[in-house]
Amino acid sequence: MGRPAIPAEAFDHGDPRRYRRGCRCTTCKAGVTATVRRQRYLRATGRGATVSPQRAARHIELLRSLGMSDKEIQAESGVCQNVFYRIIGQRSEIRRDSETRILAVKPRQIDAPRSGIHLAGRGTILRLRALAADGWPAVHLGERCGKHKQFIVHLQNSDPDTTVVRRWVADYVAALSQQLAGQRPEDHGVPTHIAERIRKTAADKGWAGTAYWDPDDYDNPDFTPAVEDTTPRRQVIAENAHWLMRTNNLDRFATAQRLGVHKSYVDHALREHPEYGLEVAA
Template structure:
């Protein structure tokens, strides 16, 4: 009488070798590597196959608060769904609560998943603070909302207006806006074919709504709801225009016409700013 050989349900870990006597070369190598590593750590007194599951559980919940669900964590960490399910919920049908201890290797894989926007699922709902601020900052720099909508693949201008005000957005939208901001935050809209009229209108919308420009936001904190823009000391418009234009002309070699174009104003407007805010003797001497 012969005994049927049980087929391993999978070959992802050591179970197939230890419980099903799997003889696949790849599985045998994985088992041998595990044994060598275990023996070495035992010899050095550092063998710790299991660790407390609570920090891992808290990390998974933290990731969830960032819009990275536990099933998404499974894929990112390369662990089985059942593993994280047991860490969070246990096995209620078997009368067992959440896992108290997990394998060190499993814990390391899960803890390595960071709350990055790149890890958020496309349809996940995430805080819209950073998305809102980035779009508002681009408008403050003179980018019309309709143009931003085209860059994002949004056809109707009302939709981009909604994005500027939303408290919650999808992960896909947040990533697209972040990437758009990285491309355009220091780009003059006029160099991309945006007319001065629309640039001025966009800037006026930002002023009316109190939207801060990119320079007011620190990249490390723009996504934080608790952060506030650094607007510096208050400077009236004529002073700001005159100072910026003189800097462009003295350091970059701009002509009056080029400086006016860069600032999104007419030459007459720039000349008016110069007359209203003439250079001081100290500035001329410098």
């Protein structure tokens, strides 16, 4: 099913697009006549009605880098969505007037929440990795962010020190991390075998779960989670359970939720490592 047709009323009188959609008023007739004459003039002087999309694409990238969203650029330029993304893809030549409309949008800095400005991607990548270490599959994270799972996987495997992301992506992921931190995916419809598989894959890559991070640590390049590959997992769980119960006055059930494991796993870990056996609440 295709997109609904844009009505003539969406364009001003005198715009050729309104004429092509059926408006035959004097102003629209004059507008389309002027357009035809201009096209004839351009062809006669060796300049066609179409141009390479490169200049327009570069201008769009500049506008995006300053924080303007695609919808804002489309609204200010009057270029429809199909043409807009055809310019970005640079798949074919575009009409000269489309290029003119894009270039007429004045660059300006927009540093507002949910904007398209570029930010360092470290915090976003490490938050997504931590959620994977808790057992959250990329498909579930993508659905909650409104993105495809491959976008999430791509970010998780990107270099935290060189990757940049849009501010709105960083905002969505930060909110998602805060919402899901310490929760078990199995309690939200994720099958146990899938969550365990995701945890194992993340552990093999050395990714630390959300229990090892404070919200501000993700963006701190000098912070490294205290997870040693040579330390048995149950010892790590026991140590972190001890810390959570001591500093946050949590019982074992709440501690297990924060660590992304079952309460029985915390029980076993503390029995195996009695040095971390501080009891706040059973």
